[in-house]
Amino acid sequence: MEKLTKNKDKIVFKTDMSLSLANALRRSANEIPILAIEEIDIYKNDSALYDDFLAHRIGLIPLKNQKLKEGDVIEMKLSVKADGKMKEVLAKDLNGEVAYENIPIVLIDKDQEVEIVAKAKQGKATEHAKYSPGLLSYRHFNKVEVGKEAEKSQELSILHPEVFSFEGGKLKVKNDWALDIATDDLEEFKGVKVTPTAEIVYTIESWGQIDAADIFLESVKALNKNLDLVLKELK
Incomplete structure (x- = not known):
């Protein structure tokens, strides 16, 4: 596994894990308990939005996750008046x-x-999308090489600056892992070779409730827990 980029909200890494395992981890993120607003009581609403529209918007605001006991509820109040x-x-x-x-x-x-x-409580994304911790996605890693025919082509560095750079009068590959377009789109550029590999680029983006790194760790824990349950049933 090779870390490509990492911050609080996003992690990208390259790995040779199987697609079935990658997908299992992606789905296991739906098993992470996440805090979200479950119920809203509207006492006053002078705005142009209907009550149900307002409730829907507030219900999808991501909250910082907390460890709660089952059944615990956190109450939040909002009271705003436009003066003047x-x-x-x-x-x-x-x-x-x-x-x-x-x-x-x-x-x-x-x-x-x-x-x-x-009123907010913890739930899982298997119940509702508001409990989703983030987005997990993966794609095959394509190795990109620039031949002599393409060295003087500055166009690719303009079209795909995240992948190519133009330095010292030559086109260079900056981050081939960032290539997320169809490889057919590069066929018209002579001298650029794209080779599919068995490795995958895995991306984890957080909605803000928990860090991207924690999404990965908690997904692994959730997957292991489900596998333990399967093994228990098979015994």
Whole structure:
């Protein structure tokens, strides 16, 4: 396994794991307990949005994950009034740990008010998409080589700057793992050779509730747990 890029919200690595294992890990992310808003009581809504629209938008705001006991509920309150001028209601106005504070919820005009109480609990993405921790995807790794015929071609570095660079008057491969387009698109460029390999590029992107690295670790734990249950049933 080779780490290609890593930060709090995204990890990309190259690996020779089988496609079946890669897919099993992807699906196992749906087994991670994630905190999300389950119920909303609207006490006042002067905005242009209907109550159900407002509830839907608030319900999909990602919250920072917490370890809770089964059945535990976290209550959050939002009370905003536009005094004197139009005001944008943001996720940070929820009295709770939101993943991204500046997610817009609704605009309210002068003297309008929004007051709600939201209740959050932990659940799994197998129940609802709001409990999804992020996006896991994978694709085959293609090795890219630049021959003499393509060395003077600057066009590819402009079209695909994440893959190619043009330095010292020559076209060079910067990050061949970043090539996520159909290889047929490069056939018109003579001198560029793309060779499919058995390795895959695995990408994990977090919605913000937990770090991307934790999504991978928790997916492995969830997969192992399910495999243990299968083995137990087979004995």
